[in-house]
Amino acid sequence: MLFINFSAFAQTEVVEEPAFWLWQFLGRLHPLIVHFPIALIVVAALMELFTWRKFNSKIRPGIMILATIGAVSAIIAAPMGWLLATNEGTSGELLDLHQWIGIGTAILSVLTLFFLSKISRRPTRSQIKVFRSFLFLTAICVSVAGHFGGSLTHGEDFLTEVLPIGNTDESEIEKAPINLASYSSELSPEKEMKLIGEVRMVLAHNCYKCHSGAKIEGELRLDEKEYVFAGGENGQILIPGNPGESEIIRRINLGKNHDDVMPSKGKLLSKDERDLIALWISKGAPWPDGAAQQSVYRVAELAPRNPTLPAYKAGLDNPIDLWVDEYFQENKLEWKGVVDDKTYLRRIYLDITGMIPSPQELDEFRKDTRSDKRSIWLQNLLNKSDDYATHWLTFWNDALRNDYTGTGYITKGRYNITDWLYTSLRDNKAYDQFVRELLNPTEKSKGFIEGIKWRGTVNASQRTEMQAAQNVGQVILGLNLKCASCHDSFISDWKLEESYAFANIFADSTLEVSRCEVPTGKMAKTAILWEELGDIDSMATKAEKLRQLADRLVQPANGRMYRTIVNRVWKQLMGRGIVEPVDEMDNAPWSQDLLDWLASDFVENGYDLKELIYQIASSKIYQSQSIGYETYDAVMADDYKFNGMVRRRMTAEQFSDAVSEIVYPLFPDDAIKYNPFELQKPEHVTPSFARASLVANNPFLTALGRPNREIVSTSREAQGSLLQALELTNGERLNTALQKGAERWKTQLSDPVQITEELYLKALNRKPNEKELAIAKAALGAKPDAAKIQDLFWAVILLPEFQMVE
Template identity: 65%
Template structure:
């Protein structure tokens, strides 16, 4: 409750935000100038510094006094306020010491060190106090949310569609109730916790627990359960922006969708489960493995994947797509397994193969092409493992390349459990993944290398987002700050101190795996011993989550959409829990063999069926998504580059290679004579075509075309140069425009041109085509969806 006191004290207290800017600017500027006087005892800056310090100290002491009045006469409380008050008092004490040592140093030079020490320490205290003050008024992440690595946590006002809750005449279903509670808590967390949570409590109101929400604040209850129109919280959030009672009083007002959802929640009885009854309002996927019994075989279906898909189709009234023809299948499987477009001669051999199981045979042969396979899948793993050839950290030795280890692992088809063990308990060759980027300069606690390791392992290996929980208790899951730090402590040389929103709490982190049932880490062990324990515990078959995660990733890579989406949120519901569980268990039973997993998917009827186009990528992530077949995908930057290199002219030459595979590791001879794009450092062309910045983990690429790609494809210097050089070669190689037209279509699209296509191309080329006209033909065909998409 607000303290009852004379109005004058409250008035004076509210002058604190105005007065406090004087000491901040004067003391900090004086400290900067003092740096210039080091070694110059007779500096002409001294009088000015002394004057600024005297004014800064006086205003600082005044600001501390007014701040204490403000805290005592306003209805604000919480941990954040306590820390701000403490550092403010320390700043005041430091200000007094500055004046004392300043006067002593004027009389005796030996006190100059004490003066400077008090000045610089007080300046640091000013910065910390100012940050805490800004956090009080603007929210705890006011500064840190601007960091680029925090962009994934920025809150974007969602669009809530209440029609998605369906008929509520009989009440909400348990699933819809959980969904509603989660959405309500998200709104409260991102709009209200700045002033009404454990860190800061205004008007005696907290909104971060059930008991506190239903208790209300100093003005009484904020909810009238079942009656949103009479609820104080609804009245406050619907007031005009300049009204004295409007909430939030700072920042953006709630959107219409958010207000409507809160009202809907109250009208439905404001459900909020007791923690003892239901410890989670979020869906939590089971940890343990599960291998359901296969459905009964259906006519013409032998692959177990197809049995599960057929059961799903029958339950959802979905029809099978027709099987694709040989040309479409071969192009699809070549691009998916080795990342290359098949040559005309390879297609002719495939046509001529009369074996009934030729697709399975050719698939096996592709998987046996060790170097082509490794050079294609290197792209996938480089994205996932944040591995690149250049970028932040490599110049300063704050980051380690794992390309050689990764390439050899793919080439020899290292079992996945061993692959993960070597990432978690690494050698010098594989340590780059968990070492993190040692960012230059000061960085927030949630991005220290140990926390990067925890975040990356959680995201890539376990399909888990720990970024929110690395700074504070998560708003999007049940993971707590202490749990994230306990996991990060596994990767630490010494015990970490927990920092909440960049403020050290004084608490030391425990040392635990996120799921304690997997095993107990010895907190007294050395870092290497902890990593060895972690590597053994995480890869055990009992960790069904880890194997569901990798199966889901490979499924998305082959089929265009994961069984669970996003692939980093494995607590989300899959479109087929049975297929996901069975495939993960089968993967373990088949000795963690990634190539066998790819073979099982690519040999299925569903993989070989017609692809599906979607009007908008958002439809793939909708809650009512229904699986109907493979989703059409755009060629990756690397696939696009390699196709051009193989058909027309190399996009990259050997000088641009950042990694050169040792072909002696295998008896195979290279099947290509150009630099694969996966082995080349990122550049403007690959960036435009979709290769991500690998300073952070990238587990999915956007398959949607964008403006940057369009500009590169139509006006890019790199592509223009490559196609022109290719046109020069083709002009010398092929005798006539007729042959050029035939070859362009056969080599790019694996088919002959239609009569209409031929006529159009012939009219454009003429009988004696010039280089630029051949280049234009290349360009026209490359822009066709038939070339750019995997059908």
């Protein structure tokens, strides 16, 4: 549709008066009139192609009629579009694009008519060429304008949402998961504010494009309390305490094609979002005044703090254990017993190298009589730099959204940082230098802050500079800026202008602030989020601003940065952060002293990540029995009490590597997208199979929880899923590996007892008990064939004992 909005040029508006009915009527004829140029000019252009070699074709009169009517319609559609925009109150970036392309189409239509009159008599060759050029340009322009017009009426992703490829779900970046179970009990003041914040985020991400101060349809605004409760042209939209009688609940639950469904444009609300709004209304639809909500947000201290260690206790030689013991005493909790050698060795192997120890290594460890053998073996594993780097590459690939393939690599809108990342881990680069090189990057490390240059129409909160600000805030500082990239945050005190000031550091030129996708005309300042860390020269080049940012953020005075990384590593090893979620470092930790001490100790030890891992993994609490929970919600609950390591599932990469080592490689050597061993000496060293962390994502790894890494991922799904179950039981890749592995084992072992014992030792680091052996012997028979051996593989690798890090 052609849609032109000259009202954007208006400077002031004193009084809004009702529009004259005739102008409204003519404006609403715009969608009808505008279909003439779209259809007729495009058809005329296509017919013109058939006359390329013979201008005076029999279809020439038809082309002349179609081009004339189409061009005249395009010119008439322009003022009608202006009337429609003026009287219906539509605005925004998408409209601006539609507007200017529509203006261009109207101008091209005038020129097309002019040269049409020239060729109606005795056209010269040059006149024919000019006419055709303008006709084709007009056809292209009217098609593009029509696309943006359709996007205005049906939503920006109306055309692309059904495509199997190239469809980036922007909501994946904007929306956070909703935990309805956390609101099941009576609301505390803190939970009430969290509920309100989540409701307002749902409204902002789904409704503000039509119902906010920037654009008001149906006389309804949803961005401020008084307007929400006042309702729109059809009256109130909600009745506090009664979701069943609330109009908003009825509308958001209608089908996609219903006339009354809301949102009417774009994607419908998810079930969780609909349930959240219904829950909020059932709780009385709380919505405090603006002044009231500022006081409830917890803000973590920025400066470092090094608390005095508790008094020494016998058997607690690691300072971590002193803090844990103090916490246990305060909360009347008991220490769990220390795990046996098999469990500890398996635990540190999986946590440090991502692999399961071999039966030979376990036997050697058990025979080691040194009193400090656990610390020695732990340090030896950390010294295996390539194995350590290969495993921890997964953790950092998720956090830094680095992958080997994906959106942006084809168009050079994204850059791989794998070589820099792997060598940084292998060489144990100090974390302050690690961050410095991410923020003030070299050519090899620039991929993190470059952002992904998404194709198509992009909203302001996802421009690459804002992506950089969001990603740095999330990964380096444990801070969620996504809400405040579109409007003032509903879950913190961060303001839109502060997010833009931070994003401006990553920009080549000054950014204009857009609020809910509407440009405000205000240019952003340039500043770090905390003025205590220093200033950024707003007049400096981008390179200089990045250098200043790196210097300011990595300084020891930025205690938040170091609390964030020690909290992430603690979660990786212990199953749950001291603060949760790990990207919300303003939340209360279960032990402020432990968090502060770990961060200060990390800085004092030269920002050494391996030393941090050693400190945690050598503690008594790490070596204690793990804790199982019925649901993940219990682990993430606000009233969570730390009681030890949380039992957790293997990652997709750990599971894949274990199967590859024990049974048969899941990925061939040529599947490796980044081979670090090519960089090592001696050159002949290669892995015995392709480690999963080094291969591109695929349906198998996706099913087991590996994210696509087009956005930052700092936590993986902890619970099993139907997709995972289907892949493990019916997936082609795993089935093929087990088949080939069974054939290979059959040629090496024929005795059912040997086969069973060998498998149990390699997979579970123990021999089968009598009952397990009897079941296996009965299943395998006297002379096991490959199919029966494969069934045994299935039975063992699906055991929780195999899949869990205990």
